[in-house]
Amino acid sequence: MSQPPMSQAAATPITSQTPASVGAAACATGLTKVYGEGETRVVALDSVCVEFGRGRFTAIMGPSGSGKSTLMHCMAGLDTISGGSARIGDTELARLNDRQLTRLRRDKIGFIFQAFNLLPTLNALENITLPMDIAGRKADQEWLDLVVHTVGLSERLRHRPSQLSGGQQQRVAVARALASRPEIIFADEPTGNLDSRAGAEVLGFLRESVRELGQTVVMVTHDPVAASYADRVVFLADGRLIDELAAPTPESVLDRMRHFETEGRTS
Amino acid sequence: MLRTALRNVLAHKARLIMTALAVLLGVAFVSGTLVFGDTTASAFRNAATQSLKDVAVSVQTSDQAEMSDDGPVTSDGSPDTVLDTALANKIRALPGVTSVRPTVNGEATLAGKDGRPLNADDNTWQKLATNYLPGKDGKDSHYPLKEGRGPANGGELALDAKTAKKAGYRIGDTVRFATDGPALTKKLVGIVATDDPRVTAGGTLTLFDTTTAQKLFLTPGHFHQIAVAAEPGTDEHALTAQVQALLPADGAHAISGADLAAQQSRQIAEDTTRLTKTLLVFAGIALFVGVFIIANTFTMLIAQRSREIALMRAVGASRRQVVRSVLAEAALVGLAASAAGFALGLGIATALHPLLNVGGAELPDGPLVISSTAVLASLVVGVVVTVLAAWLPSRKAAKIAPVAVLSSAGLAPPTRSLVVRNVLGTLLTGLGLLIVLYVSTLKTSMESNLLIAMLGSALTLCGMIVLAPLLSRPLITVAGKVTTRFFGVSGKLAKDNALRNPRRTAATASSLMIGLTLITGLTVGGYSTQQAMDEAATQGLAADYKVTNSSARGLDTTAADKIAKLPGVAAAAPVASTTFDTQGVFASMTGTDPKAFGKAVDLNFQAGSLRDVGPGKIAVSDAFAQQAGLHVGDTIHPDMGTSQGTTPQGKANKKTLTVVGVYAKTFAAYDALGTVADVLPATATGTGTLDNILVKAEPGKAAGLEPKIRQTLGSSPLLKVQNHEQIIEAGSGSITLVLNMMYGLLAMAVIIAVLGIINTLAMSVFERTREIGMLRAIGLDRSGIKQMVRLESVVISLFGAVLGIGTGILLAWAGGSLLTSAMPMYETALPWDKLGLCLALALLIGVLAAIWPARRAARLNMLQAIQAD
DSSP: OOOOOOOOOGGSSSSSSOOOOEEEEEEEEEEEEEEEEEGOOOOEEEEEEEEETOEEEEEEOTTSSSHHHHHHHHTTSSSOOSSSEEEETTTTTOOOOHHHHHHHHHHEEEESSSSSOTTSSSOHHHHHHHHHHHOOOOOOOHHHHHHHHHOOOOGGTTGGGGGGGGHHHHHHHHHHHHHHHOSSSESSSSTTSOOOHHHHHHHHHHHHHHHHHHHHHHOOSOOOOHHTTSSEEEEEETTTEEEEEEEEOOHHHHHHHHHHHHHHHOO | HHHHHHHHHHHTHHHHHHHHHHHHHHHHHHHHHHHHHHHHHHHHHHHHHHHHOOSSEEEHHHHHHTTSSOOOOOOOOOOOOSHHHHHHHHOOOOEEEEEEEEEEEOOEEEBTTSBSSTTTTTGGGEEEEEEEEEEEEEETTTOOEEEEEEOSSSTTEEHHHHHHHHHHOOOTOEEEEESSOOOOOEEEEEEEEEOHHHTTTTTTTEEEEHHHHHHHHSSSBSSSEOOOOOOOOHHHHHHHHHHHHHHHHSEEEEEEEEHHHHHHHHHHHHHHHHHHHHHHHHHHHHHHHHHHHHHHHHHHHHHHTTTHHHHHHHHHHHHHHHHHHHHHHHHHHHHHHHHHHHHHHHHHHHHHHHHHTTOOOOOOOOOOOOOHHHHHHHHHHHHHHHHHHHHHHHHHHTTTOGGGGGTTTTTOOOOOOOOHHHHHHHHHHHHHHHHHHHHHHHHOHHHHHHHHOOOOOHHHHHHHHHHHHHHHHHHHHHHHHHHHHHHHHHHHHHHHHHOOOOOHHHHHHHHHHHHHHHHHHHHHHHHHEEEEEEHHHTBOOOSSSEEEETTTTOTTTHHHHHHHTTTEEEEEEEEEEEEOOOTTTEEEEEEEOHHHHHHHOOOOOESSGGGGGGEEEEEEEEEHHHHTTTTTEEOOEEEEETTBBBGGGGGGOOEEEEEEEEEEGGGGSSSSSEEEHGGGOOOOSSSSSSSSEEEEEEOOOOTTTHHHHHTTTTTTTEEEEEEHHHHHHHHHHHHHHHHHHHHHHHHHHHHHHHHHHHHHHHHHHHHHHHHHHHHHTTTHHHHHHHHHHHHHHHHHHHHHHHHHHHHHHHHHHHHHGTTTTTTTOOOOOOOHHHHHHHHHHHHHHHHEEEEHHHHHHHHOOOHHHOOOO
C-alpha cells in the first residue's frame, strides 16, 4: 500500500492559537470539557486547540481515557462544551441551542459510529437517505449514485441491515454520511467491530471519499493501522493535544505511541 | 431461584409497573364486586331480620305465599281469603300471643298535586297500599306518624313522607289515586315514616283504615296476612304449629318469623348473587385484557434479559429452573399487585354504595363485610392470572441456549415463524365465523341459540386475536401510508416500528380490541333494537297521542267516543286486539273504528280499501295474506281469542269473516283489521276493553290536548297519554340506561388496554435506546422522536380499534337475527356517529398512551443512548 507523501500540515504548530483559517472545516480553540463537580470532577479536555483541514482525513489517537472520543463528541455537537470554542465552518457550537444543534448535525455533519449505525427497519437505501428524509430534502440522485457506486453497494440497496455483513453495514453507514454532502464527517472507531479485511475496505472508502470527492473526515481510533489511512494524526493524552504526525504509517504511529508511553513512565 | 426472582422483580420495578397496575385494576374490580356483594347481602339480611323481629308467626294466604315477592294478588273479581276477623281473634287468644296484626295489601297509583300521574310507570310491587292499624293508643307503631294522624274513615288516607313530598301534598289536601278502576279521592290526614324496603327503594306507601282497605282490595272482614307477635321466650315453632291448627285446611298457612326471615334472606341473596355475577363477568373481561399485558411484558423482559438467562443456563441452571424463576417472578408481581388491588377494591365497594344510591337504588346501610372468601378469591385470581399469562413467555425463556451468552448484545432475537399461529388463527376464526353465520340464520333467542351465539362470538374473537399479527401487516401498512404522507420520516419510522414485532403489536392491539369489540357489539345491537322499537312504536302512526291504561284492565269502550267529542280532536280510534286461529295459522287482529283508524294510522292498501271494512268484513296484511293464502273475497271461520293451540276459558268463539282488503304490513295494524265489535268479546285485555286509543288532532291543535283528554276520562292517575316522543322514550329509553351501565363497566377493560399500550411503548423505547440515540445524532430533533413514538402508539390503537369495531359489527349483526322473532322490525343498523366516536376514542387513547413513553424517548441522553449496551 503506497503511503501518501509528506504534507505541509506537518508544519502547523501544535499549540497554534490562530483563529480558524479559511482551510479549516472545524476548529477547536481552548476547548475544555469538565464532567462532574467537586470530588468527582474530571477534566476530559483541557484547553485543546486543533484545526481539521478542509478536504483532509484526520485521525485522533490516544489511549483510553485520553479524551479522544470526548473531543469528537464536542466537535460534532453531540455533547456540550464547558469552555473555549468549537466551530464547524463559521458556526460557533456553544451558541446553539438543542434544536439548532440538531439541525447543524443533520445538515452539516455526517456520522459513522462503531456499531449500530443503521435502523434495522429500513433497507440500505432508506438508511442512506435517512438524514435527507429527516430534513425533508430530496437526495441529489447523481451524487447518490456516485456514492453508492463508490462504496460498492449498488446490488444491495434493497437489503435490510440484518441481511448484510458487518462490513457491508459499515459501508452503508459511510454512504449515509457521504450522501448529504456534509461539511465534515466524524467517524468514531468505525472499524472497531470489523475484521481486518472489512475494516481495510471501509477505511479505503473513507480515504477515497477525501481524495476523490473532496470530503473532510475526522476519525477517532486506537488502531495504528487505521490511523495510517489518514493524512494526519493528532495524539491526545490526559485531555491535552500532545503531538501530531503527518503522512503516518502504521510503524511511525506505533513508534510515536511507544514514545509517549515511555515518556509517561519516565516523567 | 426465589431469590433470583425477587431480585429480578426489584431490578425491573419500573418496567413491571404497568403490568402490576393491570393486575391491580382487574383484582380491584373482582374484590370490589365480592365485598360489595357481601356487604349488600348482609345489609339486606339485617334489614329483613329487623323488620321481622316482632313477628313470631306469620299467617299468609296460600296463593300469596307462592308468589311471595310478586306482591299483592291482583284483585280479579274481589278475591276472598280465609283469613277473617274471627280467625284473628282466635289467634290472639292463644297463650303467649301478645298481639296480632291482620293486614290487607293492595296497590295504589297516585296522582301528584298537579294532577299528573306520580308512579304510573313503577312496578306494581312498589305502589304499596295497606291498612293503618291503630293500637290501644290510637297509633300504628308499624308506621310512626311524622305529621297528622292515622286515617280513621273511608274518606281519609295517609302517605309516607317521601311520597307526600314528591307529590307535593300537605295534610288536608285531597289526594287523587286509583287502585284498579276509576280515579278516587281522599283527604290526606297523616304522613308516616316507614323502613319497608319496597318503599325505601323508591316505592310509594298509601295507608287506609282497615275497612276502606278491605273494601278496596278484598271483601269486608277479610285479610291477606296476619302477623303474630309473642311474648319473649315463646317457642316460635310450637306457636306456629298451634296457629296452623286453627287455620282451615286450604287457603292459608302459618310460618314462623325466623323461617320467613330466612326465606326472604334467601331471595335477597339470590338477587345479590345475580348482580354480583354480572359484575364478575365484566371483571373477568378486564382480567382477560390484563393477560395480554402481562404476557407482553414478560416476553419483552425475557428478550431483554436473554443474555442473563443464557448465563444462568451456562453456569448450570436447568430449563426447569429458568421457567420456575420466571413464574416465581410473575407470582411475586401478581401477589403484590393483588394485595394492592384488594385494598383498592375495598375503596370501590365503599364508593359503590352511595353511587348506586344516587342512581336511585336505595340500598340499606351496613358495615363493610370482608369475608375470607373474598380475600382469598381476589389474591388467588390475581396470582393465577399473572402466572398463567407468564407461562408461555417462560417457555421461551427456557429455550434460550447457554451459548447465547456469547452472542453480541443488540442482536435481534430470531423471529419465529407465524405459520402455526396463522393456521390456528384461521381455523379458530373460520370455525367461529361458521357458527356466527349459522346463528345469523336462527330466528329465536332460545337459550340454546344464545349459547351457540356466545360460543361463536368467543371463537371468532379468539381467532381474531390469534390472527392479529397476520392482519397487522396489511392494515398497518395502509395506516403507515397516511402517517408517512402527513408526518414524513417520523410517520414512516412509526409504521416500521409498529410492524417490527407483529406479535407484540398484535398483543397490544388485542387488549384494546377486546374492549372495543364488546362496546361496538353493544352499541350496534342497542342502536338497532332502539331503531326497531321506535319503528314498531311509531311506524305509520299519524296519531298525535296514544292513550293507554297502566293497569292491565284496559280502557272502557266508550272512552274513544268521549275523546272524539273534544274540541280539536279530528279522530279518536279505539284499538282492541285479539289473537285468532284460522286453519292452523295463528295471528293477531286489531279491532277498531275503520274511519277514525284511517286518520290515525297511515295504511297502504294494495287491494280493496279501508272503507270496505265493517262488521264481519276485515282487511288483512299482505304478509298474513300470503302466509294464510288469502285473497279479497275469501271467507274465513277463525277461532277468536285462541292462543297457540288452546282456547281460553275452554269455549270456542267462531266467527265468520270476509276479507275485503289487503294492506302493506304495518306494526300498528297487526295481521288483520276489523271492527271493535268483531274483536271485543275476546280481547287481549281479557275483559272486553280497549288496548289503547289513538288520537289524531286537527291541524295545529295537538299542543295542550293532553290535559283535556285526561280530564275527559276522569283524570285517573292510571291513565297514560303519550305523544310521539314519549311513545319512543317509553319503548327504548331503558336501552340507553342499560347501554350506559355496560359502557361504564367496560371502561375498566379499556383503561387496562391503555396501560398495555403505555407499557409496550415504554419497553419498546427502552429496547430501541441506541436507535433513538443514533436518530438524534444524525439530526432527528426531540419533537421528531416524540412524533415517532406517538404515531406508533396511534397506529397500534387504531389497528386494535379497526379490528374491534369490525368484529363487534359482525357479531352484532349475527346476534341480531336472534331477535327477529321477538322483534320483527329488527334490522342491523349502524350508528355511524357512535362508531366514529369509538375510532376517535382510539385515536385519543393512542395519543394519551404515548405521552409518557414519548417524553422518555425524547429526553434520552444522546451520548449514553448511542453507547448503550
